[in-house]
Structures are given as C-alpha cells and as structure tokens.
Amino acid sequence: MKNPVMTASGTFGYGVEFADFVNLEDIGGIIVKGTTLQPREGNDYPRMVEMASGMLNCVGLQNKGVDYFCEHIYPEIKDIQTNMIVNVSGFSIDDYAECAARINALDNIPAIELNISCPNVKHGGMAFGVTPEGASAVVKAVREVYQKTLIVKLSPNVTSIADIALAVQDAGADAVSLINTIMGMVIDIEKRKPVLSIATGGMSGPAVKPVAVRCVWQVAKAVHIPIVGLGGIMTAEDAIEFFLAGASAIEIGTANFIDPTITVKVANGINDWLDRHGCKSVNEIVGQLDG
Amino acid sequence: MKKYVKDLMVAAVEFPHECYVLLKLTDSEPLPEMLPGQFVEVKVEGSPKTFLRRPISINYVDRENNQLWLLIKKVGEGTQKLAELKVGDKLNLVFPLGNGFSSVQEKGEKVLLVGGGVGVAPLLDYGKYLKDNGASPVFLLGARSKSDLLEQALFKAIAPVYVTTEDGSEGEKGFVTQHTLLEKERFDRISVCGPKPMMMSVARYAKATGTPCEVSLENMMACGLGACLCCVEKTVKGNVCVCKEGPVFDINDLTWNI
Structure with a gap:
C-alpha cells in the first residue's frame, strides 16, 4: 500500500464520484460500496438523520448486484492504480461464497472486505457477525473459494468483539476491519415516530471514535492478523490514535461527506506526524502504547 | 461538469x-x-x-x-x-x-415556472437563462403572505410575474394551483420548485392538461455526490439519488400518486 489510508465502504461510492476532488491514486485503498449476489433496492427514505458529531443511516445495502458490478463497474475502475477492494455482503453463507467467488475472478481486485456486520438489513449481514460460530462459518465458506486477501469487517454491536475477531482469524481471515456502525435510533418527538424508515440505523462520525478505538485495542490484544481501524476518523491525529491502539491501516468514512478531499489530507497529515516524531513508517507506532 | x-x-x-x-x-x-x-x-x-x-x-x-x-x-x-x-x-x-432544469427545447416556447416559499430561489437563475436563450418564461409564485414574497423586482425584470398569497395580501388569494392564469393559458412545459404538496398539486394540473412538467426535489442528503445513497427517491427506475440523478425530475419518472 502507498499509505495506510483507505475509504470505508458506502461512503466513497466507487471512487469515481470523488475524482474531481482528489487524485484517487494518492489513496492507499478504495473500498467500494457493499455488493450482494442479487440486486437490492435498499430501505425506504428517510435513510439518514444527522446528530451532533455524527449521523445515522439505514441505506440497507442498495446496489445493483455482483453481476452488474463485474460487467459495468469493474471496467470503469480496474485501471485506477491503487488497491480497489470490494465490500461483500450477503444473506446466507452461499450468497457470500458465490459473490466472493465471482470477485475472485477479477484480476485487479486484490482483496475483499467481508461485511458480516451491516446493522441495516433484516435476516442477514449482522446476523453472522454477532456470534463467533456464525462469523466462523461464513468466513470458512468464503475462504474456500476466495484466494486473495480476505478482510472481515466486524460489528461493535456484540458482547465481545475480541472473541469474534479470534473466530474469524481461526477461520482463515487475513485481516479484520473495525468498527462497522453502532446501532442507534432517533425519534421525532412531534410526530412520535422514529425518524428513519426502519426505525433504527447505524451511527457513524466522530461521536463513535472512542468506541472504535476501544474495540481496536481489545482486538489487537486478541489476534495476530493485521487490523484496519475505522470509526469517526476526521483528522490525521484521529488516525494516529487507531495506530497506537493496534491498527496498521485505517479507513475514512463519514468524513468524506464533509470534506471530499479528506483522505489525502489525512494521509499527508500522518506523514507529517511521523516526521515530527522521528518515525520512518506507521509500523513503528502500531500498538505502541506506553505502559 | x-x-x-x-x-x-x-x-x-x-x-x-x-x-x-x-x-x-x-x-x-x-x-x-x-x-x-x-x-x-x-x-x-x-x-x-x-x-x-x-x-x-x-x-x-x-x-x-x-x-x-x-x-x-x-x-x-x-x-x-x-x-x-x-x-x-x-x-x-x-x-x-446535480442536474439542472431542462435546457431550451425550442425558440419561443412558453415555460411556466412555479415557485412556492423559498422554492422560488432556483427559478430566478432559470428564468434568466430561458429568456436569454429565446424562450418565453412566465413566473407563478406563491407565498403565505406579501412579506414572504422574495426577489419580486428581480423576477419582474425578467418576465411576467403572477402571484398568489394564502392570506390574499398580494395577488390572488389561495394556492398557486388556484390561480386564474392556469384556466386562461396553456404552456409548452412547466418547472416547479417548492414544498412537496405544492409540487404534487402542480404535477396533477400538468398531468390533467397534458403539459410536460419537471420538479426540483430536496430530500435530506449527506454527501451530495451520489456516494452515500441517503437521499433516494423512488422512481420508475428504482431508488435513485436526488443529489446525483436529480434534483430535477420529470414527473413521469416519479412514483407520486397523482
């Protein structure tokens, strides 16, 4: 990787939406919108509500399906000279495996991020990510058909995220990314109704960062595979916190909505911080908390 | 662009x-x-x-x-x-x-621009563009009362302006769709921006008279770039982003019950 900064799935489209603002090849990796075996319309509007220091969404994995991705989107993005990674979601173990197998055949996709933690769809996504057994089963099935780098995205909406991380490591994951959004709810008190169409949604933005840092720290103590940290990163200093907690790369999500150039700013800011502290690379600070 | x-x-x-x-x-x-x-x-x-x-x-x-x-x-x-x-x-x-309003289709076409409240905002720029490019815009602007009518002098400098106010303090009393202009004249097409009930009511008029009509939506949005998929509107092509595929839509592409 050119630098440890990637974009979080669902916040950066397929990258091309941001090409007017940044040189996409200056970003370490671009994780494109969650892709499922079948096309999905997603949830009804409203899908988003703002809060102090963050937002909630319940998009519900709207996408045109893996076949459309392979035929129409992949040709548009395959020559972008950075790590183009596909986020894969599903509703059954077979879904995940079939979707991963099709993406395995695409030469210029070096990795997938397996989303076993989407809080916004019924009967799926997060259902696999909330127990070590469920997580292990889906990762094992995908591992059998997927030969490239397999990153597994974990949910914070669990009792022990470290146990889940350990299970997916044992099932063959090459890395874990965390955290997905935190399940939340906002009520319109005049209408006495939830604001979001499906009542609950996934909370993101700077408000969730301490939860994410804590999760990374706990997972880092439990596993030996690399950790990709995400959750509320808005600045290079935020990213440094994740490195110190034990992440060796990070993803930027919601901040892309506020500043479409944030990825490159954070990547440059990380280098400046490392220079000021006499470090040659991020690896020197990964998990390097004092005491 | x-x-x-x-x-x-x-x-x-x-x-x-x-x-x-x-x-x-x-x-x-x-x-x-x-x-x-x-x-x-x-x-x-x-x-x-x-x-x-x-x-x-x-x-x-x-x-x-x-x-x-x-x-x-x-x-x-x-x-x-x-x-x-x-x-x-x-x-x-x-x-x-986003995508703007339709460009001029033919010289001299009569385009009715209907705005309500702060929804009049984009119609000023559009009206000027239409006039400069050989079309004949006409404004129909609605507000709660006289003091809520915005930029009237600027609109009048471009094209004829018809007004309704809910309290009758200026122009005709009532909503834009009740204005007598709509009974007297027909237009080649209509563009609307304002509160959703107003846009739906103009869309109903357009449909009833067979007039092409486009509306400008303002769903709540986050990124504005078509990346987050939050501001979707149900259309005949499925859920699409208002920020990227809109904000202007042909009423025939929407699934409004009109």
Missing part, C-alpha cells in the same frame, strides 16, 4: 425578510460553469449540532460581478449560522452538484 470544493468569499449579505438571508458570494477567479437548477453543499462553521453540509439551490449566477447567490430560509441552527455570516467571511462550498 467538473465539481469543485472551494472557499468563496461573502461579498454581500441581505435580509429580504426576517426569515431569509441572501448571501452573495464571490471568488478571486471566475466562478466555474453552473447550470440553473443545480445546487451547492455549504459547510457550516461554529455550530456543533450541524455536522453535515447543507444543500442550497443556486439562486442566481451574476457573471458581471462574478457572484453566486444563495437565498436561504432560516430553518434550524445550521441555516441560522449561515445568516450570521459577514461580508469578507469565507464559506466552503462543494459545487456545482
């Missing part, structure tokens, strides 16, 4: 009414190409509760003075903060976003 993220400078702040602010923004270099009906996403500083950018329609592009006008209704804390900007302040914009 290329999009930019840029600090513009506040050149003038006007208050046409206590609930609205008109920001005139400028830049040291010529403002980029923008189409009538497109919008900008502004970053609100100094308001902890305002996390996301605010989508604001382009009210007018004054090329002579290199100014971009934003006519803003004070609704919540974010727009209130925008109303506190002073001349010389910087405002960060992501722009221009």
Whole structure:
C-alpha cells in the first residue's frame, strides 16, 4: 500500500464520484460500496438523520448486484492504480461464497472486505457477525473459494468483539476491519415516530471514535492478523490514535461527506506526524502504547 | 461538469425578510460553469449540532460581478449560522452538484415556472437563462403572505410575474394551483420548485392538461455526490439519488400518486 489510508465502504461510492476532488491514486485503498449476489433496492427514505458529531443511516445495502458490478463497474475502475477492494455482503453463507467467488475472478481486485456486520438489513449481514460460530462459518465458506486477501469487517454491536475477531482469524481471515456502525435510533418527538424508515440505523462520525478505538485495542490484544481501524476518523491525529491502539491501516468514512478531499489530507497529515516524531513508517507506532 | 470544493468569499449579505438571508458570494477567479437548477453543499462553521453540509439551490449566477447567490430560509441552527455570516467571511462550498432544469427545447416556447416559499430561489437563475436563450418564461409564485414574497423586482425584470398569497395580501388569494392564469393559458412545459404538496398539486394540473412538467426535489442528503445513497427517491427506475440523478425530475419518472 502507498499509505495506510483507505475509504470505508458506502461512503466513497466507487471512487469515481470523488475524482474531481482528489487524485484517487494518492489513496492507499478504495473500498467500494457493499455488493450482494442479487440486486437490492435498499430501505425506504428517510435513510439518514444527522446528530451532533455524527449521523445515522439505514441505506440497507442498495446496489445493483455482483453481476452488474463485474460487467459495468469493474471496467470503469480496474485501471485506477491503487488497491480497489470490494465490500461483500450477503444473506446466507452461499450468497457470500458465490459473490466472493465471482470477485475472485477479477484480476485487479486484490482483496475483499467481508461485511458480516451491516446493522441495516433484516435476516442477514449482522446476523453472522454477532456470534463467533456464525462469523466462523461464513468466513470458512468464503475462504474456500476466495484466494486473495480476505478482510472481515466486524460489528461493535456484540458482547465481545475480541472473541469474534479470534473466530474469524481461526477461520482463515487475513485481516479484520473495525468498527462497522453502532446501532442507534432517533425519534421525532412531534410526530412520535422514529425518524428513519426502519426505525433504527447505524451511527457513524466522530461521536463513535472512542468506541472504535476501544474495540481496536481489545482486538489487537486478541489476534495476530493485521487490523484496519475505522470509526469517526476526521483528522490525521484521529488516525494516529487507531495506530497506537493496534491498527496498521485505517479507513475514512463519514468524513468524506464533509470534506471530499479528506483522505489525502489525512494521509499527508500522518506523514507529517511521523516526521515530527522521528518515525520512518506507521509500523513503528502500531500498538505502541506506553505502559 | 467538473465539481469543485472551494472557499468563496461573502461579498454581500441581505435580509429580504426576517426569515431569509441572501448571501452573495464571490471568488478571486471566475466562478466555474453552473447550470440553473443545480445546487451547492455549504459547510457550516461554529455550530456543533450541524455536522453535515447543507444543500442550497443556486439562486442566481451574476457573471458581471462574478457572484453566486444563495437565498436561504432560516430553518434550524445550521441555516441560522449561515445568516450570521459577514461580508469578507469565507464559506466552503462543494459545487456545482446535480442536474439542472431542462435546457431550451425550442425558440419561443412558453415555460411556466412555479415557485412556492423559498422554492422560488432556483427559478430566478432559470428564468434568466430561458429568456436569454429565446424562450418565453412566465413566473407563478406563491407565498403565505406579501412579506414572504422574495426577489419580486428581480423576477419582474425578467418576465411576467403572477402571484398568489394564502392570506390574499398580494395577488390572488389561495394556492398557486388556484390561480386564474392556469384556466386562461396553456404552456409548452412547466418547472416547479417548492414544498412537496405544492409540487404534487402542480404535477396533477400538468398531468390533467397534458403539459410536460419537471420538479426540483430536496430530500435530506449527506454527501451530495451520489456516494452515500441517503437521499433516494423512488422512481420508475428504482431508488435513485436526488443529489446525483436529480434534483430535477420529470414527473413521469416519479412514483407520486397523482
């Protein structure tokens, strides 16, 4: 990787939406919108509500399906000279495996991020990510058909995220990314109704960062595979916190909505911080908390 | 069309009414190409509760003075903060976003532009464009009362203006769709921007009279770039982003019950 900064799935489209603002090849990796075996319309509007220091969404994995991705989107993005990674979601173990197998055949996709933690769809996504057994089963099935780098995205909406991380490591994951959004709810008190169409949604933005840092720290103590940290990163200093907690790369999500150039700013800011502290690379600070 | 993220400078702040602010923004270099009906996403500083950018329609592009006008209704804390900007302040914009209103179809075509409340904002720029390009725009503008009517002199300088107010303090009393103009005249097409019930009611009129009609939607949005898929509208082609595929839609592409 050119630098440890990637974009979080669902916040950066397929990258091309941001090409007017940044040189996409200056970003370490671009994780494109969650892709499922079948096309999905997603949830009804409203899908988003703002809060102090963050937002909630319940998009519900709207996408045109893996076949459309392979035929129409992949040709548009395959020559972008950075790590183009596909986020894969599903509703059954077979879904995940079939979707991963099709993406395995695409030469210029070096990795997938397996989303076993989407809080916004019924009967799926997060259902696999909330127990070590469920997580292990889906990762094992995908591992059998997927030969490239397999990153597994974990949910914070669990009792022990470290146990889940350990299970997916044992099932063959090459890395874990965390955290997905935190399940939340906002009520319109005049209408006495939830604001979001499906009542609950996934909370993101700077408000969730301490939860994410804590999760990374706990997972880092439990596993030996690399950790990709995400959750509320808005600045290079935020990213440094994740490195110190034990992440060796990070993803930027919601901040892309506020500043479409944030990825490159954070990547440059990380280098400046490392220079000021006499470090040659991020690896020197990964998990390097004092005491 | 290329999009930019840029600090513009506040050149003038006007208050046409206590609930609205008109920001005139400028830049040291010529403002980029923008189409009538497109919008900008502004970053609100100094308001902890305002996390996301605010989508604001382009009210007018004054090329002579290199100014971009934003006519803003004070609704919540974010727009209130925008109303506190002073001349010389910087405002960060992501722009221009979305697709604008339809371009001129044929010389002399009669285009009815219907606006309600702050929804009149993008019609000023569009009306000017239509007139400059050989079409014949006519404005039909609605408001609660006389003092809520915005930029009347500017609209009148471009084309004939018909008005309705809910309290009858100016023009005809009632809603825009009750204006006698609609009984007397037919138009080649209609463009509408305003509250959703008003747009639906104009869309019903358009459908009943067989007049092509487009509406400008303002679903709540986050990114403004078609990346987050939050601002979707149900259309005959499925859920599409208002920010990227809109904000202007042909009524036949929507699934409104009209």
